[in-house]
Amino acid sequence: MSIFLIFALSKINYARTLIYIFHLATIPAIFAGAALTATSIGITGKVLAEIGKLSAKEGQIIIGAAVLDDILGIIVLAVVASLVKTGEVQISKVIYLVISSSAFVVGAILIGRFLSPFYVQLVNSMKTRGQLLLVSLIFAFILAYIAQVIQLEAILGSFAAGLVLAETEKRSELAEQVFPIADLFVPIFFVCVGAKTDLSVLNPAIPSNREGLVLAAFLIVVAILGKVVTGLAVFSKEKLNRLAIGVGMIPRGEVGLVFAGVGAASGALSPATDAAIIMMVISTTFIAPPLLRLVFKEPTGSPQSVSSEQ
């Protein structure tokens, strides 16, 4: 919970800083701040597995925090994207959105846990091919629709569906069947985000672009420092490599791109802000793996961690 609170506070501070320094409007600032919160489990998880640190205390904290981060991040995205639709930030509406989106996710998980035996029974009794995948996709689409109806982002619903399905006994079988679909759509997602991004707004030769560049540089520095500080602030009686925890959470990966994508699609982000967020996502994703290897090697330096590195 301490991590959770630090994140919530840091997000508000990020947004406040962006408003003061860059004179960004409130909503783009909140969007950029929210994008900074994301943590890509994929990148860090892979590196941790490679250096044999996935089951170390630090690895567990990183993974746990990253999952919490994703939940919190998607809720923030739902709130921010909904605020964009009206264009103004009313405290009452923010409170409604935070409560409704949190209630939605927590409610989906609780009801989902209660209903999961029926889900497994339904899947097992169906006499068709692809029954597991189709029932799961229908479930995800229904939750996405419900989220849309209560004025949240559809992505919050499908994310909640994923959290529920990950708790069922069909988990690994479903993951296996979802992988090919992800392999099909993930490259399309990355190409679409890339193709929609106008990187020329970061060209330093044009004076009017310089503010966007400064914003990008600021976001990158804050993205790295923010997580490192968060890691150092972890409360624990155990001896921990706190630097490694912070570094492990640096990559924003695909989660950050979802923020940029939703922000740009809803018209909340200017091309310069959008490009700055994407630059931040790319930098943090590329810088984290070598940094992570570095900070994990120094304090332990045991032969075991070296040998398992290849």
Added chain:
Amino acid sequence: MSIFLIFALSKINYARTLIYIFHLATIPAIFAGAALTATSIGITGKVLAEIGKLSAKEGQIIIGAAVLDDILGIIVLAVVASLVKTGEVQISKVIYLVISSSAFVVGAILIGRFLSPFYVQLVNSMKTRGQLLLVSLIFAFILAYIAQVIQLEAILGSFAAGLVLAETEKRSELAEQVFPIADLFVPIFFVCVGAKTDLSVLNPAIPSNREGLVLAAFLIVVAILGKVVTGLAVFSKEKLNRLAIGVGMIPRGEVGLVFAGVGAASGALSPATDAAIIMMVISTTFIAPPLLRLVFKEPTGSPQSVSSEQ
């Protein structure tokens, strides 16, 4: 090859009959005739497996003929759809299209067989997730693009890619990864075809609809008789259940729907003709399984085939 020739001839006769009796324009007539040629391996294969006849001589002939049928059908579709674009049937163009589409499929298979070791090597050397699926999809998209460029239907290219990939040693691994994607898209395909079909044009209460209804009835009768006669005409010295071969080829299934879909999308088919083809596809697909069990039980009637039926 005898089956191949009978099919080619029967298709021309179907189209000719439709033009004479129903005064259909040439292209819708060819489309309807072409849709009659399709054979859905899925339905018949499943029934044959259930009654333990998949490896029987008759089962092998049905499967072989259905595969040939699919290749021929897709080539006919490519030719017809291309004719629709110009709107007129020129003998020289028909000859060009038949030659180019046949050459395309045969060429793709021959070149594919030559290149498949490099394909397997490429897939094995890639260090990413989903490499087999992505390389295969890219290959299918490239062939679809080439088909489009030489004025054939894109579906011919992806179909040829499927034929080539089915020959490689990655066949079963790829099939496993493609199943979830098919499970995702196949229901969408069926829903789209269904939602686009205006079944009210088959309402007998409206006099102007009756011609469409007669066409649907005619297509259904011809669809059943045509395949049964084809089956009876199989040349072979062996003692064969020729009726069963004909019945086994009755279901038009998804292949017939692809014809209706491409025909309607290209504007070649009127709503009545389109609905009549879809009625034919639905009827033949539903009527075949019980008929197939019936004709297979009567002549053999051995306890083995009965016991393996459940």
